[in-house]
Amino acid sequence: MRFWLVLQQLALILILIITTDALNNNNETDHVSLLAMKSKIFDPFGGGALSSWNESSHFCNWEGVLCGKRHKRVTRIRLSSLGLSGTLSPHVGNLTFLRRLVLYNNTFHGEIPNEIGGLYRLKLLALEANSFHGRIPASLSHCSNLVDLFIGYNNLVGTIPEEFSSLSMLKEISVHENNLTGGIPKSLGNITSLELFSAGGNLFGGTIPNNLGQLKNLIFLSLDYNQISGTIPSSLYNISHLNVLSLAFNDLHGSLPSYIGNMFPHLEFLQLQVNNFTGQLPNSIGNLTKVKWLSFNKNEFSGKLTVDFSKLVNLVILRLQLNSLGSGDFDEMHFLESLTNCSSLEILNIFSNKLKGVLPDFVGNLSSNIHFFALAGNQLQGRIPPTIGNLVNLSLLDLSNNRFTRPIPSTIGKLQKLQRFSLAQNQLSGTIPDSIGNLSLVNDLYFSINNLEGTIPSSISNCQRLIALGLEQNNLSGTIPKELFQISSLSILLNLSHNQLSGPLPSEIGELKSLVALDISNNNDLSGEIPGSISSCTSLEFLFLEGNMLQGSIPMSMEFMRGLQFLDLSSNNLSGQIPTFLEKLPLINLNLSFNYFNGELPLHGAFANSTSVSVYGNDKLCGGIPSLQLPRCPIKKLNRNFFFSSKRIYAIVGTSILGILILISSLVFYFRKRKRESTTTLELLPKESFVQISYGELLNATDGFSSNNLIGTGGFGFVYKGVLDQIGDVAIKVLNLVNPGATRSFIAECKALKNIRHRNLVKIVTCCSSIDFQGNEFKALVYELMMNGNLEKWLHPSQDTSRPEFNLLQCLRVAIDVASALDYLHYQCEPTVIHCDLKPSNILLDQQMVAHVGDFGLARLFHPEMGISHHSTSMGVIGTVGYAAPEYGLGSEMSMKGDVYSYGVLLLEMLTGKRPTDLMFVDGLNIRNFTSQVLTGNVIEIVMDPVILNGDIVIGQRDNCLIAMVKIALACSEELPQNRMNMTDVVRELQHIKKVMFK
Incomplete structure (x- = not known):
């Protein structure tokens, strides 16, 4: 008996020894795996987050690592928002005790390793806001304990694996803001534990699976910004716990069921905007008593709006714009009375519908919190009720494009927080009330296309934050008050055309130094000479003075208006010779018709193109280009x-x-x-083989390099659109080899792009160096074609192109794309690539408005052993004036910090809509200190591009986003290179802004 007892004790000791050895071995496995992970991670701060990952301490004490108390195995890794980059090592799959892996908000790239599927204890995987690409590994389905999966804000492609249906404990799936395709898997309906499914901002197509209605625990469902079609399945209305339902920006259609408002007692956000829904808005919407945000805008809803909103006491935002709501009944606007009970209402947008009737007096009883009220583009009539003055917190009031009559109520003077105010395109009469001067914060003021009369009140000079004023097409009379020209903030537009104004143009006109467009045309009784002081309006690009009685000659001082692109002086009494300095101005259109000009017409600049200049009705002019058909000028006799x-x-x-x-x-x-x-x-071209394309193929692809296919020109050549049989649509950059730097640019671009591939870099198809059919040297670069052109055309379109929408979210996305590209070039390439010429024309936009950095003709390569390459560019200052770093002008070496400076200027340009070379930037003012005003005062509406300020975003939230972006831009464009941010930090900060502001 004693023998067996001793034997049992020996056996227990042996088991304990074996177990201890196994645990020690497993501990060593964790140790080795963590070091393998560290070897793949780049820490830009050197002694930062991973500095503690060394042999001087146990790995359980390393920063971001947490171990279990019993077995000392790694259970958590948290390395979020640390600016880390690199890839995720497959060795992570050996950390078999790992329960939480949190790496969000860094710049990790590469694929998510399949080995992660070996983490069967894993509960939380958070890889959001990185640059992971490739497919979502199906092996994640082996993580049977997974509860939370966050992989949004990456560059993932492919589909959501069907195998995920086996994850019976999964509660949250977040895959938004990737490039995922296919449809929403039906198998997701089997994950009955699911509480959150966020898949917005992808390329999902197909329809919404009917069996998603089985997800009875679902609280959050977002499928917005995809390509989903069909109707909303009826089963979806059975998910009674939903707080958020966002299906916006898809191709959904059909009508909403009458019972929709009875099915979601907990719903707070309902977003159905930008689809193809039809029919009437169901009355049951009034039963969504918890709702805060309702967006039905840009659909095809129609009929009378009969919803009783009085129970929606939590409602903050109601968007109904761009539909066909309206019936023509006398009580059309009665629904507004029920909205007076919504005490939290801040935004009410109903513009562009078919609402008729009158605006009732109880409109003044709407929420005291309302700051955005738009009824433009309807058919409302009668007076504007004086009670509108009760809405004292309004920052935007837009009643334009209706049929309002009678005078403007003087009570508008109470709206002292107004920033944007439009009553344009109505039938208003009477005078402009003096109380307009109380609107001291107003930025945009439009009373155009009405029947207003009387004089322009001098009190308008109190509106010292005006950037745009439109009073055109009224019956205003009297002289133009000189006080109007003393509103120095006017920078976008001053339009007084088509009135009955009289007298001379005040000399104070020269005080509008920041104004871009001035239109005082067709007033008939305006007389006198064009003041020479107008030359001080150095920012003017559009000047329209036609249809008046102006006399005298064109002032010689206008030679200094170097930004002028459109000038119309037609139908006046101007005389004298046409000054030759007009040849030097960048005029796109010049109209001098029906005056009394005489002498010889210049031949160059705008005068060299008959489609750019008009001189009809000047009988004493001669010369000019033949197509203008003017008589020849007399030949001057010379001394024999x-x-x-x-x-x-x-x-x-x-x-x-x-x-x-x-x-x-x-x-x-x-x-x-x-x-x-x-x-x-021949020596420097990359040895790696590109796609082989002959000169003949390029000739055929572009119809003989036809001007019809010319899409751009640059310093070293011309860019054509073409179609190649084996590739499809391409852009072909043909080098102009007469330019001494063209060959070096060709070599630099081929070398820079030969081995780099990134979602946000232009993909080069081939470098073609051959002989053409005439025996001449021929060099070309073939790229993938970007369907939306370059960023320059979006920020600064030509006059014959309407300004495209480029809202704040698009601006932020482009900023992230460009920053990601630079971060890749600077820290993830071997060798490092320094772009050296970052500017809007070198940023191309594809069909999904994803930005791609291109034109590497001035790029430098940096080898740690060899330094920066010098053969790749021509001598002199690198880059473009306004974007090149200041140290380059002092002869400093090209560096990553120079690219950062260019990026900062680019970001400021996107936010302000102004080029860094804008003529307004004189006497120490530049785009940097101009924009910095946003941080020191309430001048966002003045400094920022008005197009950026538009969009579906609460103004306070919008302003926070803008301020955060301005701070980044200023930090990038610091004078001293060492004070500038690095692109890794820029990407992280911008992604954080996007995550917080655009959830």
């Missing part, structure tokens, strides 16, 4: 003795000989240089 002076003959002959010698030496130098460059080209 001039040609027979021996001194002049010697001078002419000597000058000719000297010129010939210079020409010959230049040609010899040029051809020697071309020969050297041709030899260099």
Whole structure:
């Protein structure tokens, strides 16, 4: 008996020894796995988060690592928002005790390793806000204890794995803001534990699966910004616990069931905007008593709005714009009375519907919190009720494009927080009330296209934050008050055209130094000369003075209006010769018709194109280009003795000989240089093979390099659109080899792009260096075609192109895309690539408005051992004026910090809509300190681009977003390179802004 007892004790000791050894081995496995992970991670701060991951302490004490108390195995890794980059090592799959892996808000790239599926104890996987690409690994379905899966804000592609249906404990799936395709898997309906499914901002198509209605625990469902079609399945209305239902920005259609408001007692956010829904808005919407946000805008809803909103006491935002709501009944607007009970209401947007009837007096009883009220684009009539003055917190009031009559109520003077105010395109009469001067914060004021009369009140000069004023097409009379020209904030538009204004243009007009567009045309009784002081309006791009009685000559001082693009002086009494300085201005359109100009017409600039200039009705003009069909000018007789002076003959002959010698030496130098460059080209072109495309194929692809296919020009060549049989649509950059730097640019771009691939970089198809059919050297680069052109055309469209919508969210997305590209070039490439010429024209936008950085013709490569390459660009300052870092002008070496500076300027340009070379930036003012005003005062509406300020976002939230972006831009564009952010931090901060502001 004693023998067996001793034997049992020995056995227990042996088991304990074996178990201890196994645990020690497993501990070592964790140790090795963590070090393997560290080897794949780049920590830009050096001694930062991973500095403690070394042998001086046990791995359980490393930063971001948590171990279990019993077995000392790794159970948690949390390395969020630390600016880390690199890839996620497959060794993570060996951490078999891991329950939480949190890496969100960094810049990790590469694929999510399949080995992660070995973490069968894993409950939380948070990889959001990184740059992971590739497919979602189906092996995650082996993580049977997984509860929360957050992989949004990455670059993932493919579909959601069907295998996820086996994850019986899964509560949250977040895959939003990726590039996922396919449909929403029906198998998700089997995960009955699911509480959150966020899949917005992808490329999902198909329909909403009917069996999603089985998810009885679902609280949050977001499928917005996809390509989902069909109708909302009836089963979805059975998910009674929903707090958020967002199906916006899809292709859904059909009508909403009459019972929809009875099915969601907990619903707080219902977002159905930008779809194709039809029919009447169901009355049961009035039963969504918890709702805070209702968005039905931009659909095809119609009929009378009979919803009783009085029970929606939590309602903050109601968006109904861009539908066909309306019936024509006398009580059409009665629904507004029920909205007076919604004491939390802040935004009410009903513009562009078919509402008729009158605006009732009880509109003044709406929530005291309302700051956005838009009824524009309806058919409302009668007076504007004076009670509108009760809405004292309004920052936007838009009643334009209706049929309102009678005078403007003086009570509008109570709306002292108004920033945007429009009554344009109505039938208002009477005078502009003096109380308009109380609107000291107003930025945009439009009373155009009405029947207003009387004078322009001088009290308007109190509106010292005005940036745009439209009073055109009324019956205003009297002189233009000089006080109007003393509103120095006017920077976008001043339009007084088509009135009955009289008298001279005040000399104070020159005080509008920041104004871009001035239209005082067609007033008939405006007289006197054009003031010479107008030349101080150095920001003017549009000047319309036609249809008046102006006289005298064109002031010579206008030579300094170097930004002028459109000038119309037609139908006046102007006289004298047309000054030749107009040739030097960047005029796109010049109209001088029906005046009394005389003498010879200039030949250059706008005068060289008959479609750009008009001079009809000036009978004493002569010369000009033949297509203008003006009479020839008289030939001036010259002194015959001039040609027979021996001194002049010697001078002419000597000058000719000297010129010939210079020409010959230049040609010899040029051809020697071309020969050297041709030899260099063969040596420096990348050895890696691109797609082989011949000169003949490129010729056919572009219809013989037809001007119809020309889509851009640059410093080193021309860009054509083409179609190649084996590839499809492409952009072809043909180098102009007469330019001395073209060959170097070609080599630099081929070398820079030969091995790099990133979602936000332009993909090069091939570098083509050959001989054309005439035996001439031919070099071209072939890229993938970007369907939405370059960012320059979105920020600064030409006059014949309407300004495209480029709202704050799009701006933020482009900013993140460009920053991600630079972060990749700076920290994830071998060798490092320094772009050296970042600007809007070098940022291309694809069909989904994803930004791609292109044009690497000035790029430099940085090898740690060899330093920065110098053969890749021409000599001199690198980059473009306004975007190039200041240290480059002092001869400093090109660096990543120079790219950061250019990025900062680019971001400021996107936010303000102004080029860094804008003529307003003089006397120490530049785009940086101009924008910095946002941080020191309440000037967001003045500084920021008005297009950026539009969009579906609460103004306070919008302003916070703008301020945060401005701070980043300013930190990037610091004068001293060492004070600038790095692109890794920029990406992280911008992604955080997007996550917080645009949930």
